[in-house]
Amino acid sequence: MPKPQRKGKKLLPKPGLVHKAAWMTASRVLGMASGAAGAVWVARCLGPKNLGLSGMVQNLVFQAAVLFAALSPTLLVREYKHSPDEGARNRLIRTTYGFRLLTAVGLCLAAVPILVLHLVPPDYQRVGWLFLPNLLLLSLQPAWIFQAAEKQQFQSLLALFQPLLTALFYFGLIRPGMSAGADLLVITAVTTVVTTAYWVAVYRLTPFQGSFCSFQNLGEAWALAVKSRWLFLSMLAIYVYTLLEQPFLGWLRPIEELGRYRTAVRVTDAVNATLTLIPVLLFPRFIEWRKEGEKVLWKHQGRLLGLFGIGGAAAAALGFLVIPACYPFVFGPGFESAGLPCVLLVTSKIVVLVSGVYGWGLLTDHCFDHKVCLATVATAVFSLGCNLFLIPRFGMMGASLTNLASELLILGLFLWLSVARYRKVSSKGRA
DSSP: OOOOOOGGGGGSOSHHHHHHHHHHHHHHHHHHHHHHHHHHHHHHHHHHHHHHHHHHHHHHHHHHHGGGGGSOHHHHHHHHHHOSSHHHHHHHHHHHHHHHHHHHHHHHHHHHHHHHTTOSOGGGTTGGGGHHHHHHHHHTOOHHHHHHTTOHHHHHHHHHHHHHHHHHHHHHHOOTTOOTTHHHHHHHHHHHHHHHHHHHHHHHHSSOOSOSOOSTTHHHHHHHHHHTHHHHHHHHHHHHHHTTHHHHHHHHSOHHHHHHHHHHHHHHHHHHHHHTHHHHHHHHHHHHHHHHOHHHHHHHHHHHHHHHHHHHHHHHHHHHHHHHHHHHHHHOGGGGGGHHHHHHHHHHHHHHHHHHHHHHHHTTSGGGHHHHHHHHHHHHHHHHHHHHHHHHHHTHHHHHHHHHHHHHHHHHHHHHHHHHHHHHHHHHHHO
């Protein structure tokens, strides 16, 4: 007679998942420490104004890169997991990167005359050219392939390698008094190395073969884009309520304030890289739990909610005690005002971890894509209004409070949608 399975083991049904989680968490923590050290050094060397100028260019790259999400990574993971054979998976990858590269080249060709004709403010003229290589490199990032193939261990190595290499370059090359864009040059060089390593790993660690992109299947890319439309709109909305406050600060407040806020964002990005690892790691598992039934997925989500909620609340409380007190000693007196906004942003990323339990669960199939989209659009409208009202009056505090409020709102909406789906399935079962 087989032994009954312990309930606790059902949360992580694959034996290798615990090992993956431990390995990836350790890598992300080390990467977070390296990234934080590099961010501190750059802030002290460049100062608020130069850090703000390069931050604006980096944000323009992120804004343009939103178009790549027309083929949503979430959809691509689902398509990859449901592809009938390796040939179909290879075709999906080549089609995706043909579309991304073509989009990036088109955006760069549009940006060149703007820079050549000096249609940007003088302070941005030189640093603005770094928009081009950073956008092209971002278009080639293949992280979703490792998630789809459940090869996240290598991805976790790059999560350690990239910030560590960046920090080494910062300490070796960046010196006090350097001009704006010095940090972006380092980011460009490191991203080139990491992108190359990514693709070498794709060829060696996954069954992928052939050229990495194809421009012959753009009709298929269009079909994927149509299928991905709700997820794409969601991505646009998520950009609005998570990142748009940075260019708003640069436009509506002195550029130095964006530079100070950027240190808080860098700290938050380091924390977020570790926290978002967990739902990303679990997303393929969510798909499998969903196949077993809505009740199975719901049970696992409830356990994760309790675990992440209690741990997140304790971490946020500790952050409010420690971060504002340490901030001026770490970044310097010129950045002291960013201490409290940093705590609020870190807290918002803890909320993202909790909301991911239900957000990723809703995305296990296409049935709720449009409802997730409506939830994110509603949050984006709320965020946009709050930012336009609060940033001119309260600067960084207004931006960080809006960020936290937006994440709390999306958590509530995702939980509400998840409850509605569970009840719908349960009522069908009773019928």
